[in-house]
Amino acid sequence: GEDVEQSLFLSVREGDSSVINCTYTDSSSTYLYWYKQEPGAGLQLLTYIFSNMDMKQDQRLTVLLNKKDKHLSLRIADTQTGDSAIYFCAEHSSYKLIFGSGTRLLVRP
Amino acid sequence: NAGVTQTPKFQVLKTGQSMTLQCAQDMNHNSMYWYRQDPGMGLRLIYYSASEGTTDKGEVPNGYNVSRLNKREFSLRLESAAPSQTSVYFCASTRTNTGELFFGEGSRLTVL
Numbered sequence: 001g002e003d004v005e006q007s008l009f010l011s012v013r014e015g016d017s018s019v020i021n022c023t024y025t026d027s028s029s030t031y032l033y034w035y036k037q038e039p040g041a042g043l044q045l046l047t048y049i050f051s052n053m054d055m056k057q058d059q060r061l062t063v064l065l066n067k068k069d070k071h072l073s074l075r076i077a078d079t080q081t082g083d084s085a086i087y088f089c090a091e092h093s094s095y096k097l098i099f100g101s102g103t104r105l106l107v108r109p
Numbered sequence: 110n111a112g113v114t115q116t117p118k119f120q121v122l123k124t125g126q127s128m129t130l131q132c133a134q135d136m137n138h139n140s141m142y143w144y145r146q147d148p149g150m151g152l153r154l155i156y157y158s159a160s161e162g163t164t165d166k167g168e169v170p171n172g173y174n175v176s177r178l179n180k181r182e183f184s185l186r187l188e189s190a191a192p193s194q195t196s197v198y199f200c201a202s203t204r205t206n207t208g209e210l211f212f213g214e215g216s217r218l219t220v221l
Binding site: 004006008031033035040041042043044045048088090092095096097098099100101102 | 113140142144149150151152153154157159165167168199201208209210212213214215
């Protein structure tokens with residue numbers, strides 16, 4: 001079945017890089033996504049990667065995809081306190097978006 | 110530019126009561142979704158509507174019903190609320206079979 005897994009918590013120092021990891025199960029997923037949720041708000045799309053790509057860079061964000069291992073990661077360079085949030089990876093499957101449990105990122109000053 | 114609007118934002122129910130969560134989007138999106146968010150469990154899909162006139166079950170449909178009233182509106186009904194339905198509910202929409210979902214701000218429901 002479809003299942004997306006993430007670690008629950010990550011703490012980094014301001015200015016360091018953050019790496020959030022995710023594994024997924026549906027090898028037919030065309031796109032894989034990263035969403036960000038700030039406190040008291042809904043989710044917002046952060047970035048996405050097409051399944052035939054290995055890497056995508058968007059300013060401070062780098063997404064790496066290892067399709068063989070079904071592993072997705074999100075790297076945030078020069079992490080800022082404003083990056084503190086919950087990050088969800090998601091796979092797209094048959095009109096549905098299946099989310100992981102979310103990784104809470106805490107950025108320490 | 111309203112996007113996705115959910116009402117109510119907060120609701121407290123007693124076990125056995127019924128209620129309807131309303132959702133409307135003004136982006137002319139075809140697909141709409143209802144998710145629930147519980148601590149440590151991420152977002153789980155309750156029901157979705159790929160297009161006007163169709164609805165389908167997601168991962169956790171039991172205890173819920175939905176209505177796609179028109180292209181703009183997608184409501185979620187709890188016929189007989191249970192404490193296990195205490196959660197934050199999110200409505201979302203997307204243009205056409207893409208993963209770029211636009212979310213409402215959420216509805217926090219407590220069932221006593």
